[in-house]
Amino acid sequence: EAQLVESGGGLVQPGGSLRLSCAASGFTFSECAMSWVRQAPGKGLEWVSAIDSGGGRIYYAESVKGRFTISRDNAKNTVYLQLNSLKPEDTAMYYCAAGMFTGFCRRDPDDYNYWGQGTQVTVSS
Numbered sequence: 001e002a003q004l005v006e007s008g009g010g011l012v013q014p015g016g017s018l019r020l021s022c023a024a025s026g027f028t029f030s031e032c033a034m035s036w037v038r039q040a041p042g043k044g045l046e047w048v049s050a051i052d053s054g055g056g057r058i059y060y061a062e063s064v065k066g067r068f069t070i071s072r073d074n075a076k077n078t079v080y081l082q083l084n085s086l087k088p089e090d091t092a093m094y095y096c097a098a099g100m101f102t103g104f105c106r107r108d109p110d111d112y113n114y115w116g117q118g119t120q121v122t123v124s125s
Contacts, residue, residue: 001026002024002025002026002027002113002114003024003025003026003114004022004023004024004096004097004098004114004115004116004117005022005023005025005116005117006020006021006022006094006095006096006116006117006118006119007020007021007022007023007119008020008021008119009094009119009120009121009122010120010121010122011122011124012086012121012122012123013086013123013124013125014086014087014088014123014124014125015085015086016086016123017082017083017084017085017086018082018083018086018121019080019081019082019083020036020080020081020082020083020094020096020119020121021078021079021080022034022036022078022079022080022081022096022116023076023077023078024077024078024079024098024114025077027098027113027114029074029077029098030053030074030077031053031100032053032098032099032100032113032114033050033051033052033053033098033099033100033101033103033104033105033106034050034051034070034072034079034096034097034098034099035047035048035049035050035051035096035097035099035105035112036048036049036050036070036079036081036094036095036096036097037094037095037096037097037109038090038092038093038094038095038121039092039093039095040089040091040092040093041092043092045109046061046063046092047059047061047105047107048060048061048063048064048068048081048094049061049064049068049070049081050070050104050105051070051071051072051079051104052104053074053104055071055072055074057104058070059104059105063089064083064090067083067084067085067086068081068082068083068084069081069082069084070082079096081094081096083121086121086123087123088123088124089123090121090123091121091122091123091124092120092121093118093119093120093121094118094119094120094121095115095116095117095118096115096116097109097112097114097115097116098112098113098114098115099111099112099113100113
């Protein structure tokens with residue numbers, strides 16, 4: 001059974017850091033583009049970051065550029081998102097998604113083959 005499991009979320013003060021992980025199983029992770037997508041309460045999905053299957057192309061939303069870093073380890077079937085200099089507006093449920101498509105940062109949820117259950121990030125003093 002294909003599965004994505006996120007971890008690493010939590011409560012952090014403004015300016016703090018977290019490292020999110022997304023572990024994949026049951027499918028060929030190394031052939032998938034990976035995205036981190038977040039959803040704040042009452043808002044729609046926001047594509048935060050994406051990385052292609054080989055790690056050579058990376059996308060960041062303007063709202064997180066310079067603060068977040070995406071990476072992947074295909075040997076461990078895991079994608080990471082390092083969150084630094086966190087702000088209250090970063091509070092959201094963070095999901096990882098895997099897509100077996102050309103390109104690497106599609107923003108239609110239906111284009112993705114697998115989604116994780118999400119990990120909550122709360123930034124508050």
